[in-house]
Amino acid sequence: MTQAAAVVVRREIVVQATVERAFTVFTTRFGDFKPPEHNLLGAPVVETVLEPRVGGAIIDRAADGSECRWARVLVHEPPHRVVFSWDISPQWQVETDPERASEVEVRFVAEGPDRTRVTVEHRNLDRHGEGWPAVSDGVADDAGWPLYLARFAALLTAGD
Amino acid sequence: MTSLAERPRAVGELADELPISRPAVSQHLRVLKDAGLVTDRAVGTRRVYRLSPEGLGALRDQLDTFWQRALHGYQDIAEQPTEEKS
Numbered sequence: 750m751t752q753a754a755a756v757v758v759r760r761e762i763v764v765q766a767t768v769e770r771a772f773t774v775f776t777t778r779f780g781d782f783k784p785p786e787h788n789l790l791g792a793p794v795v796e797t798v799l800e801p802r803v804g805g806a807i808i809d810r811a812a813d814g815s816e817c818r819w820a821r822v823l824v825h826e827p828p829h830r831v832v833f834s835w836d837i838s839p840q841w842q843v844e845t846d847p848e849r850a851s852e853v854e855v856r857f858v859a860e861g862p863d864r865t866r867v868t869v870e871h872r873n874l875d876r877h878g879e880g881w882p883a884v885s886d887g888v889a890d891d892a893g894w895p896l897y898l899a900r901f902a903a904l905l906t907a908g909d
Numbered sequence: 910m911t912s913l914a915e916r917p918r919a920v921g922e923l924a925d926e927l928p929i930s931r932p933a934v935s936q937h938l939r940v941l942k943d944a945g946l947v948t949d950r951a952v953g954t955r956r957v958y959r960l961s962p963e964g965l966g967a968l969r970d971q972l973d974t975f976w977q978r979a980l981h982g983y984q985d986i987a988e989q990p991t992e993e994k995s
Binding site: 756757758760761762764765766770771774775778781782783784839840867869871874875877878 | 940
């Protein structure tokens, strides 16, 4: 295990579908396959919309009319690639500081006329931690997260 | 987090140092503990909190599970016979 592996999640899957369909299903039906247990709203989500353009948002909408914008679309290149920010904190709340957001890149590669490899790379996970020391009410000190990361790196080195 | 980075501390110690009440400190610690960022253990009658070096790893594991489940659900939908809208 390396430190790089610790701040990136990579997952891939091969689906029996054209690359166009693979892209369309991913970007238009995200709400239908997203695991439901991490709901950022207080009410059941009735739809999830990915606005299909750079600068768009991914929005969960609840039955009571409330909505939650939890990602920003950074790259939108149908049918091969989409990148969005992950504005969700480790406590599963919306992160309003873009500096403390990670990002997700999804690539769609045709492996045959009706076969597509879909890879997800969720990277820069360490960014979610950068603001934590500052959260403790103005205690300005760089001993918090950097020290924590150093300990984490030491742990990994020890485990090699 | 900064205080805990220096050394493990009990709730009362943290409350003395920080400009927030002891119940607020406890609540904050509970959130951090649920997120896997701090761990606690009983020392005599006190409960001592420390930063969890595995915190970032825990976040990674959580997201790894999230994407694994999402992609399996995605595969089911993508491989359904194409509906009318195709």
